[in-house]
Amino acid sequence: xxxxxxxxxxxxxxxxxxxxxxxxxxxxxxxxxxxxxxxxxxxxxxxxxxxxxxxxxxxxxxxxxxxxxxxxxxxxxxxxxxxxxxxxxxxxxxxxxxxxxxxxxxxxxxxxxxxxxxxxxxxxxxxxxxxxxxxxxxxxxxxxxxxxxxxxxxxxxxxxxxxxxxxxxxxxxxxxxxxxxxxxxxxxxxxxxxxxxxxxxxxxxxxxxxxxxxxxxxxxxxxxxxxxxxxxxxxxxxxxxxxxxxxxxxxxxxxxxxxxxxxxxxxxxxxxxxxxxxxxxxxxxxxxxxxxxxxxxxxxxxxxxxxxxxxxxxxxxxxxxxxxxxxxxxxxxxxxxxxxxxxxxxxxxxxxxxxxxxxxxxxxxxxxxxxxxxxxxxxxxxxxxxxxxxxxxxxxxxxxxxxxxxxxxxxxxxxxxxxxxxxxxxxxxxxxxxxxx
Amino acid sequence: xxxxxxxxxxxxxxxxxxxxxxxxxxxxxxxxxxxxxxxxxxxxxxxxxxxxxxxxxxxxxxxxxxxxxxxxxxxxxxxxxxxxxxxxxxxxxxxxxxxxxxxxxxxxxxxxxxxxxxxxxxxxxxxxxxxxxxxxxxxxxxxxxxxxxxxxxxxxxxxxxxxxxxxxxxxxxxx
Numbered sequence: 001x002x003x004x005x006x007x008x009x010x011x012x013x014x015x016x017x018x019x020x021x022x023x024x025x026x027x028x029x030x031x032x033x034x035x036x037x038x039x040x041x042x043x044x045x046x047x048x049x050x051x052x053x054x055x056x057x058x059x060x061x062x063x064x065x066x067x068x069x070x071x072x073x074x075x076x077x078x079x080x081x082x083x084x085x086x087x088x089x090x091x092x093x094x095x096x097x098x099x100x101x102x103x104x105x106x107x108x109x110x111x112x113x114x115x116x117x118x119x120x121x122x123x124x125x126x127x128x129x130x131x132x133x134x135x136x137x138x139x140x141x142x143x144x145x146x147x148x149x150x151x152x153x154x155x156x157x158x159x160x161x162x163x164x165x166x167x168x169x170x171x172x173x174x175x176x177x178x179x180x181x182x183x184x185x186x187x188x189x190x191x192x193x194x195x196x197x198x199x200x201x202x203x204x205x206x207x208x209x210x211x212x213x214x215x216x217x218x219x220x221x222x223x224x225x226x227x228x229x230x231x232x233x234x235x236x237x238x239x240x241x242x243x244x245x246x247x248x249x250x251x252x253x254x255x256x257x258x259x260x261x262x263x264x265x266x267x268x269x270x271x272x273x274x275x276x277x278x279x280x281x282x283x284x285x286x287x288x289x290x291x292x293x294x295x296x297x298x299x300x301x302x303x304x305x306x307x308x309x310x311x312x313x314x315x316x317x318x319x320x321x322x323x324x325x326x327x328x329x330x331x332x333x334x335x336x337x338x339x340x341x342x343x344x345x346x347x348x349x350x351x352x353x354x355x356x357x358x359x360x361x362x363x364x365x366x367x368x369x370x371x372x373x374x375x376x377x378x379x380x381x382x383x384x385x386x387x388x389x390x391x392x393x394x395x396x397x398x399x400x401x402x403x404x405x406x407x408x409x410x411x412x413x414x415x416x417x418x419x420x421x422x423x424x425x426x427x428x429x430x431x432x433x434x435x436x437x
Numbered sequence: 438x439x440x441x442x443x444x445x446x447x448x449x450x451x452x453x454x455x456x457x458x459x460x461x462x463x464x465x466x467x468x469x470x471x472x473x474x475x476x477x478x479x480x481x482x483x484x485x486x487x488x489x490x491x492x493x494x495x496x497x498x499x500x501x502x503x504x505x506x507x508x509x510x511x512x513x514x515x516x517x518x519x520x521x522x523x524x525x526x527x528x529x530x531x532x533x534x535x536x537x538x539x540x541x542x543x544x545x546x547x548x549x550x551x552x553x554x555x556x557x558x559x560x561x562x563x564x565x566x567x568x569x570x571x572x573x574x575x576x577x578x579x580x581x582x583x584x585x586x587x588x589x590x591x592x593x594x595x596x597x598x599x600x601x602x603x604x605x606x607x608x609x610x611x612x
Contacts, residue, residue, distance in 0.1 A: 271560020402591030
């Protein structure tokens with residue numbers, strides 16, 4: 001019976017293109033929307049006291065919401081549960097969970113060990129095979145319950161899909177307010193589910209295009225706070241901001257290298273944008289392109305050996321790939337329309353991009369070879385995709401129709417599961433963090 | 438004396454125009470008893486004074502402070518060249534002024550590409566002024582990409598206005 005879950009998930013993953021070879025990705029569009037999310041039962045975590053039960057309810061709700069939002073799971077209505085577990089250290093009555101058609105069951109318990117320390121225990125059961133898949137515990141401070149819920153969600157996701165999760169992550173973005181002609185833009189950060197939104201800058205100066213370092217402790221972004229608009233570094237722990245490098249012109253479009261030792265960006269000289277890279281330790285900089293065309297939006301491959309970027313050297317904005325030293329440049333986008341804002345998938349097998357065609361904007365993906373292009377979204381203005389750390393979800397900025405303010409949306413790599421992120425106001429330029437250590 | 442009176446009245450006229458409050462409906466007062474009155478002597482039509490020479494106002498009104506571009510283009514149009522020629526003439530007459538040219542784009546492009554395109558537009562305007570004799574040291578440029586639209590609407594007319602290079606006098610003008 002365990003095989004049944006495994007087979008179902010293997011099938012799901014195959015449909016979603018994960019177990020499949022890249023050449024089979026065309027099949028994804030055919031199958032999209034036919035995926036059957038896995039039914040999972042997640043009762044409120046049990047506890048011996050009211051405070052314990054209170055946090056237990058919150059954690060269970062968080063895990064249910066995370067898994068539901070992934071599109072791969074269907075958390076069952078808690079009102080339908082027959083067995084009311086009080087002790088998670090005994091086997092559940094599997095028949096009770098089979099009756100409500102749960103394939104998997106998560107049982108959790110919360111124990112306050114002291115005022116500032118709680119222990120969380122949880123077991124994941126395969127209802128059909130009547131076996132335990134996971135049994136783990138961890139301890140932390142009570143305020144940390146959201147991260148616990150996100151970590152538990154990642155464990156379930158990984159166990160049941162075979163893929164690393166993306167729930168214990170954060171999103172850095174631009175919070176927008178005010179009229180279009182006098183827009184206030186602030187650097188902001190939130191959990192991947194929109195919780196804990198926090199402003200990082202005051203809004204006095206326009207800030208754009210934030211991106212996480214691989215350690216998630218630093219952000220690089222562009223700001224108008226300096227006399228010449230420049231790429232900045234922001235240390236999340238200390239709050240310290242600094243201009244990156246003393247470049248002879250405007251710098252913008254920054255991104256970290258996959259190992260976090262370099263920042264790649266565009267520099268404007270004489271009105272022309274070229275791509276440069278700066279070593280964060282030696283502060284040495286190297287010019288990578290020297291065309292009279294616009295060269296911008298560089299993004300490294302996950303192994304750091306290649307760079308995809310945006311250039312209009314062929315007359316219109318298109319995507320190009322070069323080696324990390326600037327050699328071997330070749331164009332990869334040949335479809336109709338204008339391509340920009342490419343981002344290499346953390347898995348390495350795909351490049352996400354923004355495409356404009358016939359007065360609409362789209363988020364799409366293609367292989368680094370430039371083939372097997374798939375368009376995932378369409379709106380008045382969709383732009384700036386960012387990958388979840390496991391490479392299966394994309395977030396992007398959407399203005400659904402002319403004059404409507406931007407918000408952050410997400411979509412599965414399959415082109416299904418389109419959702420708007422909950423933000424208190426207008427929001428743009430999302431960037432997904434790696435999994436938090 | 439008469440001209441002083443005219444400028445005084447035109448000044449009053451201008452200041453009145455500058456802050457015209459919306460007309461509020463007033464209760465109609467009872468009609469006064471009809472009396473015979475002779476009309477006041479005619480003053481002639483009020484006409485605006487030319488702007489003060491060397492002022493930002495003069496620059497904006499006689500040269501024009503903004504040139505427009507076609508979609509995804511940084512090429513100077515015939516109209517743009519005419520405006521920039523007048524800007525250069527004014528700047529050459531007022532040699533102590535310094536300018537900042539900001540390049541702007543409409544919203545139909547991605548953010549980073551538009552930052553690059555705005556830089557290209559500002560540079561196109563700058564180079565034209567330099568070719569007409571304006572010292573490069575007097576000119577700074579900046580790109581706002583699509584971040585500073587002057588028209589917040591999302592239609593053709595707004596987009597065409599938002600694709601521009603704007604010349605701002607930052608110092609040296611008569612105030």
